[in-house]
Amino acid sequence: MYAIECLDVQKQFRPEGDHPWRRRKEKVTALAGISFTVEEGECFGILGPNGSGKSTLIRLISTLLVPDAGVVRVFGHDVTKAPHEVRRLIHRVSVEASFFKKLSAQENLDYASGLYGLDRMAARQRAQEILLRLGLPKDKIRAPLEEMSRGQQQKVAIARALLTSPTLLLLDEPTTGLDPRSRRDVQEFIEEIRATDRTTIILSTHDMQEAQRLCDRVAIIRGGQFIALDTPTNLAARYGGGNGLEAAFLALSGEDLSLEEELEA
């Protein structure tokens, strides 16, 4: 059984400000028929510029969107027909690290662990271990999230996801905008959980080195379609003339992701 199975997945959105009583604007295509599978324990990377459909794909797998057409299965469960079963297996870290900003990391994590029915004291212990491992100072755990840097908030977001020991971890640009030290901490931790827990990981990123370092296979997405899918080494060799994944990406998409990320940061 595949960890993830996507068959001809399509998704369109109505643009913001589109109202039935006005002339309808054209729908925006976010995903234009994507098919792929991910093996259990694999780290699968999705590389693409902004607006290419990375987050939409991750939201569909997370049961936070319903596809217009096609099928998404997580460990055999259809995300549309059996979202509850899928939710037991997954967790997601998104780029914006959404929290109740006035609450402390501990209060936010208490809430998150409660939602998953975890024992509060055991969850606190585990959260503390993860946060310390990620390099978050101990005194920060009781500080309001609004007093933390973006990197620190993202570490709390990762702890929130890992508290529930997900079988499938969906990481939507988890290191975008982080300083190099925080980025390295997060990447090392992802490697560690892969080695110890055999967690299946979907990682969307702008960072070529991150994809090269962490992913078994990488899909390059553009305009809602996968334009290439292979191991980082094979992609670099086939499309990048042996000059690495970035050269392959540039050749395939004609866009420089490092510039985009700098702009976002």
Added chain:
Amino acid sequence: MITLRTERRAAAAVIYRNFSLIRRYLGWELVFAFYNAVNALTIGLIGLTQPGPGQGMRVLYLSIGALLWNFLSVLFFEVSNSVMWERWEGTIEYSFMAPIRRVTYLFGVCAYAIVYGLVRTLIVLVAIALFFHLPLAQADLPGALLVLAASSVPFIGLGLFGAIMPMLSAERGAQATQVIQGVILLVSGIYYPISVLPHWLQAVSWLSPATYTLNAVRDAALRGAGVASLLPTVLGLLAAGALLVPAGLYAFSIAERYALRAGKLKRNG
């Protein structure tokens, strides 16, 4: 058994989260409580503007309105506000991604709203009791409390409808819930008998559970109506709740399905 424990912990987590937020916004909470209390007192003072006998009863009439509106509006607002808050913070995707039934999440939201509404109303009650010498000798307090308890059920149902709008649009949803609250305030006879309303509006007032609640509580407090005579109203309120709560849950589930189709839950990205 495990599922039941999971759902119980999840509902408790929602209550815990909301009370933690109160702690962090304690300064604002104190300001709100102070304003509510002063507002109720100023409304009660209107009863003293007309001299002659019956002043005490007029103050009591207005104070009941202020107290009940305080409770019911907090109840309605907090149920819809919980979803609104999640939209503002962007946490709604995480709450809705948790493997719990939506009814569990909403149960936690409603349970918190009831407890919080009672605490806020108690503060106002203490202020009124200290400020006015209310004529309560004839009042049937158990009857009034029974009506109050029964009225929370249909108001939770209304709150669930109110929570739909912020789920679909954080800002416009917040505006819409304020409008609904305003309409209920206008038509339910909070500070005046509904007979003073224009005829067409009187018809609307009979659709509001608050109208029946206020009439019954005033019957109990001003005229000493006992539990037995209030029972038809209590049963009516419970019946309205039995209709409005499942209808609110159903409407919420339909709205959630729409939000998942249209991508309305995301903050950005």
